[in-house]
Amino acid sequence: MPLERNGPSGKDMAVNQSTSVNKLALADAALANAKRLGASYADIRINRYRLQAVSTRERQIQNVSSGQNFGFGVRVLYNGTWGFAASPLVTSDEVQRVTREAIEIAKANAKFNKRRFVMVDAPKVEATWKSSFKKDPFEVPTDDMVQFLLKLNESALAVRGVNFVNSSMAWVNEQKFLATSDGSRIEQYLIRGNPSFSVTAVNRSTGDFQSRNSFREAQSIGYEVIEENDWMKEAEQAGEEAVMKLSARSVEPGKYDLVLHPSHLFLTIHESVGHPTELDRALLWEANYAGTSFLTPDKTGKLQFGSKIVNFIADRTEPLGLATVGFDDEGVKAQEWHIVKDGVFVDWQTTRDLAPLIGKKTSYGCLHADSWGSVPFPRMPNISLEPSKNDVSTEELVADVKNGIMIHGRGSYSIDQQRYNFQFGGQTFWEIKNGKITGMLRDVAYQSRTTDFWGACDGLGGRSTYEVPGSFNDGKGQPGQSNAVSHGCPVARFRNINVLNTSAGGDAN
Structure with missing residues (x-):
């Protein structure tokens, strides 16, 4: 889908930014400045990153955190040498300053870099893209996540011989904008998830302890990974296997x-x-x-x-x-x-x-x-x-x-x-x-x-x-x-x- 000049709008767009920054205008200014200063190629990335994480241990909440950051980076190829500079201050003046700084860094690098880089061509692209997920975890109440993890812990602790259980989930959202001097303008919205747990059984008479971690690994997926899988059964099985490891040959x-x-x-x-x-x-x-x-x-x-x-x-x-x-x-x-x-x-x-x-x-x-x-x-x-x-x-x-x-x-x-x-x-x-x-x-x-x-x-x-x-x-x-x-x-x-x-x-x- 082609990008509109006034930027994306609407909840169903690939990128939903809570900012009035005109990324296209800033990108045009940075790339024009890089070209004027002698860059043979340049690109600018204006990105927002969000993170949410919850962790528990047995019947306690260990940590709840969320955060986000927003900024831009300019990369230039000047006389076959790369230069890069970045800033969290996304304004017109700062974009111009950082572009000049990237050029100066490339010039400084050229004094020590014997290799001169050459780039293969890439087609001009105007597009938006969204990773595949059913339910955006950043729209799920934090308390729902906490209660799920505490319930999972209880399933593991119900196994005779299990002494400890840790569980957590972490979610990452990348909202990425890229503009290149080749003419590409690309918006992307990505979700990644990493729910996990670890169950530990202890033989107190010998001091031996064994753990079994969760059966699943991180994936590019939404909150449906929590709602569509039997995590309680997996936690119970992990507890049973942790206990079995204590007496395994x-x-x-x-x-x-x-x-x-x-x-x-x-x-x-x-x-x-x-x-x-x-x-x-x-x-x-x-x-x-x-x-x-x-x-x-x-x-x-x-x-x-x-x-x-x-x-x-x-x-x-x-x-x-x-x-x-x-x-x-x-x-x-x-x-x-x-x-x-x-x-x-x-x-x-x-x-x-x-x-x-x-x-x-x-x-x-x-x-x-x-x-x-x-x-x-x-x-x-x-x-x-x-x-x-x-x-x-x-x-x-x-x-x-x-x-x-x-x-x-x-x-x-x-x-x-x-x-x-x-x-x-x-x-x-x-x-x-x-x-x-x-x-x-x-x-x-x-x-x-x-x-x-x-x-x-x-x-x-x-x-x-x-x-x-x-x-x-x-x-x-x-x-x-x-x-x-x-x-x-x-x-x-x-x-x-x-x-x-x-x-x-x-x-x-």
């Missing part, structure tokens, strides 16, 4: 076949697939925060990353995905593309200035900033493992395992600076013997190398086993920024993986 180290549930596997995907395929890491532009990558551009289309059934799709359009948008922060339309196809590593995450470095003529739209005051830079899209074309069930995957372990939930993890050698724990571990789940284990962590691990994948669940878990907090950059991202996946089976017993060095669960 400690695992014998060795080689096992693993059947990994999406609530666990998404984190392994994030660390071993998502981060190493960030092109800026492979080019050594990003190193201090979480390292570089074992992948390099010369391996594109050549490296056998996994078995032939392994296909990873980078997707900024995936329903429920936390990194799903209409357009990225330089106006590139959201899209999907293969990162790994039939087991072969085939492509990267790119932006408009990264794409030319690997011979691409278009960007995949991976530029993002976590605030109007943050420098936009390459961030991870949703990266998801395709399910089997046949609707294979979890039971079918388990049935072909003689000696294995099924793992649910995210736990401890460790991965090296090139995203190659890793170790992952989980929430619950279930022994598989001769095709049947026979009971719970504990003290489990598995260890592998990225290509060995994905090469050992020989079974994928079908669409009915597919889920889209994600994380609100993917850190990167200096100063650090946080990105929200999801990794859809089915249940998956991996053969002959090294399993450790973590009890000697402390419980990793």
